Amino acid sequence: MTYIPARPNGLPDNYISGASWQFDKLRFFPRGRDALVFGLSAKIKKGGRVLFPAFFCARSLDLFTSYEFDVEWLDVCDDLSFGLDRLAERLDSGNIEAVVVSDFFGWSSQNMQKVIELAKERQILVIRDCCHSALSWQSEQIRADLTVFSFRKTLPVWDGGALIGCGSSPSSMQNSSLARDVRREVIRKLERALGHVGIINPYPVLDFVRRASAVASAEPEKLCDEIRPSRSLVRWLNNAGALHKVARTRRENFLFLQEALRPSGLSSLFPVLGEHDVPQVFPLKTPHASSLVKFLRSHGVGAVRWPGNELPSKVRASPEIFPMANEMNDLIACLPLHQDLERWELEKMASLVNEWSIAGS
Numbered sequence: 001m002t003y004i005p006a007r008p009n010g011l012p013d014n015y016i017s018g019a020s021w022q023f024d025k026l027r028f029f030p031r032g033r034d035a036l037v038f039g040l041s042a043k044i045k046k047g048g049r050v051l052f053p054a055f056f057c058a059r060s061l062d063l064f065t066s067y068e069f070d071v072e073w074l075d076v077c078d079d080l081s082f083g084l085d086r087l088a089e090r091l092d093s094g095n096i097e098a099v100v101v102s103d104f105f106g107w108s109s110q111n112m113q114k115v116i117e118l119a120k121e122r123q124i125l126v127i128r129d130c131c132h133s134a135l136s137w138q139s140e141q142i143r144a145d146l147t148v149f150s151f152r153k154t155l156p157v158w159d160g161g162a163l164i165g166c167g168s169s170p171s172s173m174q175n176s177s178l179a180r181d182v183r184r185e186v187i188r189k190l191e192r193a194l195g196h197v198g199i200i201n202p203y204p205v206l207d208f209v210r211r212a213s214a215v216a217s218a219e220p221e222k223l224c225d226e227i228r229p230s231r232s233l234v235r236w237l238n239n240a241g242a243l244h245k246v247a248r249t250r251r252e253n254f255l256f257l258q259e260a261l262r263p264s265g266l267s268s269l270f271p272v273l274g275e276h277d278v279p280q281v282f283p284l285k286t287p288h289a290s291s292l293v294k295f296l297r298s299h300g301v302g303a304v305r306w307p308g309n310e311l312p313s314k315v316r317a318s319p320e321i322f323p324m325a326n327e328m329n330d331l332i333a334c335l336p337l338h339q340d341l342e343r344w345e346l347e348k349m350a351s352l353v354n355e356w357s358i359a360g361s
């Protein structure tokens with residue numbers, strides 16, 4: 001059984017010091033969503049209306065309603081960016097106080113600069129959501145009022161919610177939990193060992209647990225407080241060489257997969273990698289995304305759909321208002337391409353996709 005994990009697990013081979021992130025400009029949280037709510041609470045009043053792309057994961061926004069923000073959706077274009085005319089119209093008519101622009105799957109959103117200008121002309125707060133891929137962000141690039149990150153989606157750490165635009169953390173901040181660091185490390189080792197043994201396909205089990213816990217959990221999400229970053233995250237962020245290598249490997253893996261998937265006739269939603277884009281996944285476009293993901297998971301590949309079942313219910317219920325968000329959600333299968341995958345694993349994954357596609361999906 002092949003096991004091609006969805007997430008990276010490895011530590012860097014060696015530590016090259018050199019901080020590429022300025023800690024004094026960041027505030028840290030367990031998750032990206034905590035950073036987002038913290039930033040919004042600091043900048044707009046309770047009950048404020050926040051505009052999100054309709055292509056989004058509703059679960060990450062459960063917190064918003066409990067923190068009394070009014071979430072509104074705007075449909076996206078076929079590259080997942082906001083259409084400028086439609087955005088301007090909505091900003092003029094909707095009592096919007098803040099707009100969130102997402103760099104989906106690690107690709108910089110088209111029109112980012114224009115969106116920021118449109119919002120600023122109207123004195124509306126702009127939040128750039130770099131949660132999918134923190135390493136795509138360049139400090140010298142155009143600035144939103146707030147920028148949020150979720151390092152845990154790129155690096156093997158349990159935390160990594162972070163925020164730029166609200167100053168730095170107070171020095172009295174509590175240390176983050178050592179126990180969670182240790183637990184993460186134990187799980188990491190276990191996952192690696194199981195993966196190497198290669199006799200268990202964890203995905204059917206994980207899918208079952210996810211379905212069962214979704215049914216069981218009636219608990220609303222809770223906001224987590226600001227924390228000091230975990231020791232592992234600090235080590236990564238102080239290691240410019242290792243971060244550079246992660247970014248380079250993800251870009252190379254994208255290009256490799258792009259070639260290797262040619263026989264399938266399928267391609268990435270974003271065909272071109274911009275100079276600074278660091279992909280989080282390979283967003284493969286296929287009319288049968290759901291069946292491809294099922295097929296790959298049954299073969300031990302950590303493919304996922306995003307947002308999949310977590311597309312906001314209001315968006316899903318109104319395909320006439322949000323046609324593109326619904327369509328794109330049905331069309332995208334996310335293949336892993338993280339830094340820990342080896343060439344043979346990428347080849348294996350590509351040959352599975354090619355085989356599936358040639359066999360007629």
Ligand SMILES: Cc1ncc(COP(=O)(O)O)c(C=O)c1O
Binds near residue numbers: 033057060132
């Ligand atoms: C686009 C986007 N933004 C923000 C978040 C929130 O990140 P986190 O899961 O770290 O709270 C997610 C989570 O999936 C996301 O996909």
